[in-house]
Amino acid sequence: MNSQKIIGKRRFSLLMTIFGFVFLYLPIAILVIMSFNDARQGVAWNGFTLKWYSELFKNGDIWKAFWSTAWIAFTSAAIATVIGTFTAIGFYWRKGKFKRIGSITILSPLIFPDILMGISLLIFFIALKFPLGYPTILIAHITFCISYVAIVVNSRLEDFDYSIIEAARDLGAKNMQVILKVIIPSVFPAIIAAFLLSVTLSVDDFVITFFVTGPGATTLPLQIYSMIKMGVSPIINALSTILLVLTLFVSFLGVKFQKFIF
Amino acid sequence: MKVILKKGFNVFYSLPGFLWLFVFFIIPTLIIVVFSFLTPGLYGGAEMPFTLSSYARIFSSSGFWNILWRTIYISAISTILCLGLALPVSYFIATSKHKNFLLNLVIIPFWTNFLLRIFGWMVILGSNGLINSLLFNLGIIENPLNLLYKPWSVVIVIIYMYLPYMIFPIYSSIEKFNFNLLEAAMDLGATRSKAFWKVLIPAIKGGIAAGILLVFIPALGSYAIPQLVGGTEGAMLGNLIARELMVSRNWPSSSAISVVFLIITTFGLFVYLRINNRKVKNLKYVLRETYDIEGKENE
Numbered sequence: 001m002n003s004q005k006i007i008g009k010r011r012f013s014l015l016m017t018i019f020g021f022v023f024l025y026l027p028i029a030i031l032v033i034m035s036f037n038d039a040r041q042g043v044a045w046n047g048f049t050l051k052w053y054s055e056l057f058k059n060g061d062i063w064k065a066f067w068s069t070a071w072i073a074f075t076s077a078a079i080a081t082v083i084g085t086f087t088a089i090g091f092y093w094r095k096g097k098f099k100r101i102g103s104i105t106i107l108s109p110l111i112f113p114d115i116l117m118g119i120s121l122l123i124f125f126i127a128l129k130f131p132l133g134y135p136t137i138l139i140a141h142i143t144f145c146i147s148y149v150a151i152v153v154n155s156r157l158e159d160f161d162y163s164i165i166e167a168a169r170d171l172g173a174k175n176m177q178v179i180l181k182v183i184i185p186s187v188f189p190a191i192i193a194a195f196l197l198s199v200t201l202s203v204d205d206f207v208i209t210f211f212v213t214g215p216g217a218t219t220l221p222l223q224i225y226s227m228i229k230m231g232v233s234p235i236i237n238a239l240s241t242i243l244l245v246l247t248l249f250v251s252f253l254g255v256k257f258q259k260f261i262f
Numbered sequence: 263m264k265v266i267l268k269k270g271f272n273v274f275y276s277l278p279g280f281l282w283l284f285v286f287f288i289i290p291t292l293i294i295v296v297f298s299f300l301t302p303g304l305y306g307g308a309e310m311p312f313t314l315s316s317y318a319r320i321f322s323s324s325g326f327w328n329i330l331w332r333t334i335y336i337s338a339i340s341t342i343l344c345l346g347l348a349l350p351v352s353y354f355i356a357t358s359k360h361k362n363f364l365l366n367l368v369i370i371p372f373w374t375n376f377l378l379r380i381f382g383w384m385v386i387l388g389s390n391g392l393i394n395s396l397l398f399n400l401g402i403i404e405n406p407l408n409l410l411y412k413p414w415s416v417v418i419v420i421i422y423m424y425l426p427y428m429i430f431p432i433y434s435s436i437e438k439f440n441f442n443l444l445e446a447a448m449d450l451g452a453t454r455s456k457a458f459w460k461v462l463i464p465a466i467k468g469g470i471a472a473g474i475l476l477v478f479i480p481a482l483g484s485y486a487i488p489q490l491v492g493g494t495e496g497a498m499l500g501n502l503i504a505r506e507l508m509v510s511r512n513w514p515s516s517s518a519i520s521v522v523f524l525i526i527t528t529f530g531l532f533v534y535l536r537i538n539n540r541k542v543k544n545l546k547y548v549l550r551e552t553y554d555i556e557g558k559e560n561e
Contacts, residue, residue, distance in 0.1 A: 113483020
């Protein structure tokens with residue numbers, strides 16, 4: 001087998017890959033290490049401590065932000081998953097102008113920068129005198145999640161064998177029955193993946209949330225932003241470490257769960 | 263009995279989704295366009311009559327042109343450097359025995375909150391951060407260097423944030439590449455580098471174009487990164503839009519800059535579609551390629 005000869009020794013690409021991974025992991029490693037550092041300022045090592053973690057757990061603002069982030073993420077992901085899945089199903093087999101305009105409508109929120117969506121929603125809500133706060137955050141998150149869900153489900157429908165639907169119809173199934181009993185079960189992994197993607201997008205969103213939030217409403221990213229802006233306290237490091245471990249754990253569960261479905 | 267001839271389902275099922283996007287995406291975007299032609303209100307907001315003065319104001323301001331130019335060159339440099347790093351990395355991963363493991367390694371940093379990753383860079387680049395402490399302890403510098411709040415600190419963090427968006431599509435096109443073609447080229451006398459540039463690169467140009475699109479457009483729209491690590495010297499268009507809206511309370515001017523921004527983004531997209539000689543339908547394919555990788559690691 002001479003594939004090694006074709007691919008080459010990969011010395012340069014190995015070097016760049018090592019550099020790339022150092023680059024990707026350096027900031028995260030720093031945050032994790034610093035979360036155990038006793039020093040309040042700077043990166044000099046001052047001894048091991050867990051005090052930033054205990055301060056973090058005593059911080060009421062962070063807990064409040066954590067819970068609001070959690071319920072916003074799950075609510076908006078659930079609503080967007082239902083709406084987005086039906087959007088993809090109703091839209092996938094269409095043709096012509098409707099399909100073209102629909103594609104653009106679904107893709108645009110993903111392609112246009114967050115800041116434009118944030119600003120335009122803010123102006124929209126203020127112009128309608130809609131009070132800013134959790135409801136507006138929820139609406140904004142549902143909006144961009146619908147697009148993601150529709151795309152993920154849509155791409156799975158491409159692998160879907162249409163003759164199954166014809167078979168179900170021949171056997172007398174109504175449209176809704178076909179959707180609920182045939183299509184949704186067979187694209188269910190994609191629906192779960194879309195839901196999880198929506199949760200992570202909602203949890204991670206800062207820019208859009210920042211613009212549509214109102215007095216009293218806060219999420220974890222907004223809280224983190226104000227902590228960074230206000231002056232850095234090492235409890236941010238502790239928070240990053242916990243979030244990293246938590247997301248690793250959730251993704252691990254996600255992987256297990258998907259295997260279980262298949 | 264009614265015979266169903268039409269393939270698929272009634273459009274009715276996708277109506278809630280399109281209605282939602284119409285109300286909360288299309289209408290707000292149109293409102294921005296309308297507001298950009300209105301007169302600024304005394305305490306924020308916008309009033310009649312229609313006017314072009316907001317556009318006249320921003321186009322005649324040198325601050326706007328400076329920031330616009332900076333936004334474009336920061337995004338372009340970041341995209342090029344991202345490509346330069348992503349090409350060898352994706353090549354290595356795609357030809358490695360541990361593809362999935364390495365791809366997961368690329369994704370894991372993404373699981374940390376976006377702002378916290380920016381903060382990690384602030385710790386590295388800050389005046390009493392990692393680099394300055396290292397250089398100080400080695401006796402190379404006496405006073406801390408100003409590494410933050412520069413255009414290039416924005417470039418570093420943008421590359422950091424969007425590198426995986428460049429790696430995924432390039433990786434997936436290299437993965438599909440038939441390496442026998444390289445062998446054939448070399449059998450026919452091409453040197454390795456010639457075979458790379460003339461055979462491999464053209465074959466994966468779809469992935470490269472997708473990567474460029476997925477990095478350049480979000481980079482143009484950066485807001486949080488320049489806000490945190492850019493300072494005044496690294497401020498970008500997104501920061502200008504927000505400042506006009508929140509600090510100057512000039513809604514029409516903020517809307518006008520947003521419209522210009524919208525046009526630039528659409529133009530970038532259009533250029534991409536032209537270069538790639540594909541229609542919107544295939545943009546979906548590009549996105550699918552990207553998200554499929556993420557799907558794959560979940561399977």
